[in-house]
Amino acid sequence: MTDGLKLRTMKTILHALSYGNIEVEASRKLADLKRLDPMRIFYRKLDAGVYNGEYNVPVRLYFPTEEAMKKGVEEGHELPVLLFFHGGGWVTESVDNYDRVCARMSQSTGRIVASVQYRLAPEHPFPTGLLDCYAAARALFTNRFLLNTNPEEIAIIGDSAGGNLAAAVCLMARDTGEFTPEKQILIYPALNNCYTEQSPYPSVKENGEGYLLTAKKMENYLTLYQSSPKDRENPYFSPLLAKDLRNMPDTLILTAQFDPLRDEGEAYGEKLLAAGNKVEIHRIAEAFHGYFALGIKFLHVQESFEYMNAFLKESSGS
Secondary structure, three states: OOHHHHHHHHHHHHHHHOOOOOOHHHHHHHHHHHHHOHHHHHOOEEEEEEEEOOEEEEEEEEOOOHHHHHHHHHOOOOOOEEEEEOOOOOOOOOOOOOHHHHHHHHHHHOOEEEEEOOOOOOOOOOOHHHHHHHHHHHHHHOOOOOOOOOHHHEEEEEEOHHHHHHHHHHHHHHHHOOOOOOEEEEEOOOOOOOOOOOOOOHHHHHHOOOOOOOHHHHHHHHHHHOOOHHHHHOOOOOHHHOOOOOOOOEEEEEEEEEOOOHHHHHHHHHHHHHOOOOEEEEEEEEEEOOHHHHOOOOHHHHHHHHHHHHHHHHHHOO
């Protein structure tokens, strides 16, 4: 197959997959196909939970090795943790669907990954999912979880809508003073409140059609996530709106070249930097939104883990 034919074939596939409006149940069933991953039997994992009021928020723990699992749970050793919030537009995806992603993340970083099954919209609109994530973070940072944790060795991480939740949890923690995250990793995060022609970001117009995630889908996701249009003015809904970004965690932001969310992620990083925070921003060349779920063999994912591990190592001082 010639390069020209490969390119045309790829564009045809992308166009077919880049459909417009979101149909919630159909989108969820499509996402659930990821549960068929045959490698999941090899994962070292443990299911637990934390309470947000009367609701028990499921949290799944992934361990890099059997020894880490024994030390972290049976012996109570302090081990570094990645607190992870999955993507899916606040509407689809689950801890089960991200099994392989989180297992590989644990193995590739040498850290425990705690993946949070927050409640989804539209059944549970903003701020329910965010408060589930915040409750999990508070329990982990204040040592009210089954792991014995050092707050300085916990990084909050999320991709896409999960990146939004990670940024919002860090903002909320800064505002409440209940705990202090030291590090956050935002992978092609959704941080703005508008994906129409009124968006100020060129990537929405350049990449808003034909690259899997479309601008129309993002508008649908926001509408399903919000409890009312007024939510879009809330910085916990759209962290890019935050007027005060001082005293935020050290931050790593990874964006994808062919992603409508690219520019807002980079703009958030610049705002954090201007507010006096330590920030790294890396654009993954030739990558599409969602690439992080492709698996460790993909070069974009390997590149991302190189940035992540360097960031975590520097931040921990090791």
